[in-house]
Amino acid sequence: MGDAMSTGCSLTVRNGGVVVLSVVEEVDMATAGAVRRALHDLLDERPDTLVLDLRRVAFFGSSGISALVGAAHRADRLGVRLVVATTRRGVLRALEITGAADLVAVVASPEQAVASSVPEPRDGARIRFTQGVG
Template identity: 50%
Template sequence: MAEQPDVERALSLETTETDGVVVVAVVGEVDMATSPPVRAEVSRRLDARPAALVLDLRRVVFFGTTGISMLVEAEHHARRLGVPLGIAANQACVLRPLAATEVDTLLTVRPDPAAAIEAVLPESQ
């Protein structure tokens, strides 16, 4: 029998909230095995309708097509709820797939959470 990947070692989430803005930091790999907890946390946080949500991907080391799909779903969910969504990413393993698929044109992507918050909530700065 094949071993199940150790999702807990491959991925961790750190969620903070300041002044109604939620930042979900993803650490590790985003793939088919690890994306369900990320999707669940993002969905749960969006459903609470924060002032904004930023998905911090700066410590992601692998970002596959599942990650791209996850971001598109998050954007659609956020838009339906009227919650501004920003993405913080500054490394090639995330930025290249987003650019290659042109998903970066659908999202507000900035190099760090502060810039993402400012982009989606300009009045906050």
């Protein structure tokens, strides 16, 4: 996990079995491997919910999508709820275009993932972006 920390990732553990992995700047070929390893390491701990916080990510490329898709399949096998938190249009668009939004729930913030009932993925909607209240 130390490698991921050097690429703009931080980890927050919240009450109730929720872990938040926050990523900043870019998820591209240079950084996606560290993000992938961090996601897999955290999934191995089997939290109830793992939130990938992409609110401060300016670019989420195909390598990031690949890491997310792999993590979504792994989370499904392990019974972990994987949620993406972002309001960035570019990130939302990448999730929608690639179909990654069909594999995970998408919310505006980690707090929303914790506080509210997040729709389960694979419900037929192209993207489940829930606007924050307030």
